[in-house]
Amino acid sequence: MKARHMVAALWLAAAAVPALAQSAGEWKGPEQIWGASCGYCHDSGVGPPIKGARIAADAITAAVRQGLPGMPSFHPSEIDDRELATFSRWLSRTPPVREAGGK
Amino acid sequence: MTIERFLAAAKGVVGGEHVVADEAGLAPFARLMLPVPEEEHAPVGVVSPRSVEEVRALLRLANEQRVPLWPTSTGRNFGYGGSAAATPGQVVLDLRRMNRIVDVDPVLCTALIEPGVTYKQLQDHLRAEKVPLWLDFPAPGPLVSPVGNTLERGGGLTPYGDHFANSCGYEVVLADGTILRTGMGGVAGTTSWQAYRYGYGPFLDGIFTQSNFGVVTRMGLWLMPEPPAHRTGLAVWPEWGDIGKIIDTLRPLRLDGTIGNFGVLVDSTLLLSSMMKRADLYDGAGAVPLDVSLAAARKKGMGAWHYLFSVYGRPERIAADWKVVETAIEGSGGRLIPDVHDPMQVNELTLQAFSLLNWVGGHGLAWFSPVTPMRGPDAARQMLMARGIMDRHGVDFMTGMTLNGREGLNVMPMVFDRSDPDATARHRACFDALVDAFARAGYGFYRTGIGFMDKVAGVFGEAQSDVNRRIKRALDPNGIIAPGKSGIRI
Numbered sequence: 084m085k086a087r088h089m090v091a092a093l094w095l096a097a098a099a100v101p102a103l104a105q106s107a108g109e110w111k112g113p114e115q116i117w118g119a120s121c122g123y124c125h126d127s128g129v130g131p132p133i134k135g136a137r138i139a140a141d142a143i144t145a146a147v148r149q150g151l152p153g154m155p156s157f158h159p160s161e162i163d164d165r166e167l168a169t170f171s172r173w174l175s176r177t178p179p180v181r182e183a184g185g186k
Numbered sequence: 187m188t189i190e191r192f193l194a195a196a197k198g199v200v201g202g203e204h205v206v207a208d209e210a211g212l213a214p215f216a217r218l219m220l221p222v223p224e225e226e227h228a229p230v231g232v233v234s235p236r237s238v239e240e241v242r243a244l245l246r247l248a249n250e251q252r253v254p255l256w257p258t259s260t261g262r263n264f265g266y267g268g269s270a271a272a273t274p275g276q277v278v279l280d281l282r283r284m285n286r287i288v289d290v291d292p293v294l295c296t297a298l299i300e301p302g303v304t305y306k307q308l309q310d311h312l313r314a315e316k317v318p319l320w321l322d323f324p325a326p327g328p329l330v331s332p333v334g335n336t337l338e339r340g341g342g343l344t345p346y347g348d349h350f351a352n353s354c355g356y357e358v359v360l361a362d363g364t365i366l367r368t369g370m371g372g373v374a375g376t377t378s379w380q381a382y383r384y385g386y387g388p389f390l391d392g393i394f395t396q397s398n399f400g401v402v403t404r405m406g407l408w409l410m411p412e413p414p415a416h417r418t419g420l421a422v423w424p425e426w427g428d429i430g431k432i433i434d435t436l437r438p439l440r441l442d443g444t445i446g447n448f449g450v451l452v453d454s455t456l457l458l459s460s461m462m463k464r465a466d467l468y469d470g471a472g473a474v475p476l477d478v479s480l481a482a483a484r485k486k487g488m489g490a491w492h493y494l495f496s497v498y499g500r501p502e503r504i505a506a507d508w509k510v511v512e513t514a515i516e517g518s519g520g521r522l523i524p525d526v527h528d529p530m531q532v533n534e535l536t537l538q539a540f541s542l543l544n545w546v547g548g549h550g551l552a553w554f555s556p557v558t559p560m561r562g563p564d565a566a567r568q569m570l571m572a573r574g575i576m577d578r579h580g581v582d583f584m585t586g587m588t589l590n591g592r593e594g595l596n597v598m599p600m601v602f603d604r605s606d607p608d609a610t611a612r613h614r615a616c617f618d619a620l621v622d623a624f625a626r627a628g629y630g631f632y633r634t635g636i637g638f639m640d641k642v643a644g645v646f647g648e649a650q651s652d653v654n655r656r657i658k659r660a661l662d663p664n665g666i667i668a669p670g671k672s673g674i675r676i
Binding site: 103104105106107109119120123124127128129148149150152153154155156158159160161163 | 203204206211213214215217232234260261262264268269280282283285302304306307310311314328329535536537538540541543544547548549604605
């Protein structure tokens with residue numbers, strides 16, 4: 084019986100913890116968006132490096148919403164307008180990534 | 187106009203900020219990589235519900251106004267249609283906001299999730315909870331959803347690579363608002379929804395995959411216990427003509443479980459696409475010639491065919507299995523490069539496969555995906571047929587074939603510059619010619635994109651089309667869920 088209770092407790096513990104939600108209105112900030120999406124291409128050589136490229140925030144917003152050749156679009160249900168505006172400002176001001184300094 | 191009435195009423199259900207109806211807002215939902223015109227598939231609206239109740243309310247409105255809804259999870263069916271619909275005039279039912287991880291059971295190694303949960307979100311959750319379970323994901327892993335990929339019967343590269351086979355228990359909203367929980371989910375207070383797939387009576391999960399019979403709002407998944415150890419290898423064979431021998435060598439190793447995962451068998455050009463751009467390889471007319479591709483691959487120490495696979499388990503088992511695999515590969519004229527790294531085979535999310543889109547630039551991509559019976563002569567015949575047809579259309583031959591014991595999914599990416607109308611037309615004509623030729627030879631397809639769904643449905647015969655139509659009429663008499671999906675209409 085004891086083992087059964089333990090198993091049930093484990094199961095409940097896992098179910099009760101809120102998910103690290105990643106839809107519109109749930110992002111903790113630009114870094115989380117970068118890590119969950121952009122970085123997979125733009126930190127890996129699949130897409131061009133854009134951190135520190137001083138791209139205008141408006142251009143970033145347009146690219147994220149509409150997509151570019153080779154880059155998918157990100158819909159409002161995934162990142163809402165306010166999150167996207169904050170993200171674009173953040174990205175347009177990030178310092179360049181130094182080759183030897185890692186990500 | 188019924189669409190306008192529907193969208194106005196939908197705002198009352200989901201909130202105005204979760205309805206898209208303006209031209210600029212809709213443009214990204216119409217974006218296609220496929221070589222078919224966007225206007226033939228463009229959605230006329232997007233609604234993004236947050237709950238099953240909102241889905242039911244939207245289905246009720248859609249029935250009243252006779253407005254077709256095209257359900258998507260993340261809408262990233264890259265190279266198969268993205269968010270766009272099989273026919274024009276549909277409203278995207280975007281389920282991305284429904285992203286609850288309802289349950290994770292670390293004892294039975296299962297999860298129950300909503301359609302908007304991405305592989306990234308689920309992996310972050312498992313890691314935060316220190317639950318040692320692996321995910322199996324498709325190439326666009328971090329950005330897409332287990333529900334969407336499983337419903338398309340997509341695949342990955344670990345032992346859990348057949349996503350449908352590792353799904354268990356669906357919650358489906360039917361067109362009339364009925365909520366169906368399949369399998370053991372029908373039992374009041376069910377204890378076993380994610381434990382046993384079949385339930386009692388007919389097993390229904392499959393009819394909700396690659397179909398339009400309902401809107402799946404929850405899905406159970408089986409997850410792989412983190413293995414104690416694993417080892418990945420890359421087998422290389424030098425000659426294009428080795429293909430039959432390769433399949434006949436690998437089939438027994440897959441059938442008896444020595445190689446525990448699908449792995450992927452890659453030709454020289456697909457391999458080169460991960461290392462260089464097309465323009466750096468070939469600037470002549472037509473498709474990249476075989477000898478050019480082989481010479482470039484050999485210069486990099488590679489060959490004509492490359493099989494990237496893993497063995498998983500306890501170290502002593504891995505040592506024994508590795509020896510068997512190595513002996514078989516060397517016996518077939520290949521050589522085995524040990525201890526390579528493929529993130530997709532070891533639970534590391536990546537988008538590395540999409541360096542493929544840098545091959546020519548311009549984001550044109552269509553997957554031609556015939557099923558190959560795992561016999562050497564069939565594989566050899568398919569490769570020859572495909573290369574011949576592609577050469578005639580000036581289309582580069584590439585394949586990344588996943589291998590099961592009895593079948594391989596011969597997934598051939600056709601990559602082109604979609605801003606070039608001539609290239610787009612050639613790739614479309616080539617796709618049609620490939621479907622015709624393969625069907626005449628008795629081969630079918632595991633999946634296809636919008637624009638080619640009616641054609642591929644035709645390959646599977648009138649009886650299948652008719653039964654699908656009869657089920658559709660019974661469950662969705664107004665035909666409001668995704669008309670045209672897999673060629674199915676009322």
